[in-house]
Amino acid sequence: MTHFTASLYRWITLIPFAALALYASEASANTYPLPAPDSRLVGETLYHTVADDGGSLEAIAKRYNVGFLALLQANPGVDPYVPRAGSVLTIPRQMLLPDAPREGIIINLAELRLYYYAPGENSVTVYPVGIGQLGGDTLTPTMVTRISQKRENPTWTPTAAIRARYLAQGVELPPVVPAGPENPMGHHAIRLAAYGGVYLLHGTNADFGIGMRVSSGCIRLRDDDIKHLFSTVPVGTKVTIINEPVKASIEPDGRRWIEVHQPLSKRIDDDPKTQPIVLNDKLKAFEAAAQTHNEFVNKALTLRAGVPVEVSSPPENGAIDKT
Structure with a gap:
């Protein structure tokens, strides 16, 4: 084992969930048919019953190809290390x-998801993603840009700031990390x-995170x-990075939905739950409309479960309002 491998291993073991067992089976990319232009609701909520040897929440997240925090937010109170056998988990799909x-x-940084609309395809593929840590030089910024280059088996040239940050954690990074199993890219x-x-x-050489x-x-x-995305997305593709913890939609049938995620912390002492x-x-206009049940909205804003919730007010005389 090289010095870099040993150092990186010691650093990885400092991260929760790194040594947890994973399911052998892996989910493929989650692709959904596009709804009508005036609709935004896709997919369906799944449910998973934890087996006696069900493993960690990270293992279950990988099985269904959802993000770890998304699964944790959808199941508040669940033990992330050893979910209770027999408990039923909501899978936010x-x-x-x-x-x-x-x-x-x-x-969308707040929901830790990437959406790809392939040209000429009437579908959207959704990937869970990891983003920048809390910190001045590690935040992932919002932007509108394009893909400029694609590289297989990339080398990694960590910046001086990254090398200093790793060194503070006891990991001495080389100036350039070649392609291979030790490359975190x-x-x-x-x-x-x-x-x-x-x-x-x-991509990543670790399954957590x-x-x-x-x-x-x-x-x-x-x-x-990333292998799947790499094979389908062309250079020049537009990339839009946003930070929107709340999404809302009025569907063609008049029903109103809201999806609330925990906002990204800005300071180390911020609590994204509150x-x-x-x-x-x-x-604000969506929330204030007579067709929106304000109590349901407030509950969704409090729970921040990261799953769509219907917040329609009961229609008077059976009418449906699509405004």
């Missing part, structure tokens, strides 16, 4: 599409044009997911 043009890649990297090309979508704030600013995907959520004007 239903969602509202982001309120943005259905074009290229859209990454995995086997595929997709470079974004903005900010001089310092941000990438890339997807659906969490773990990276140095890049967007991290499970290795099978941190204030500021609604934009469009969401």
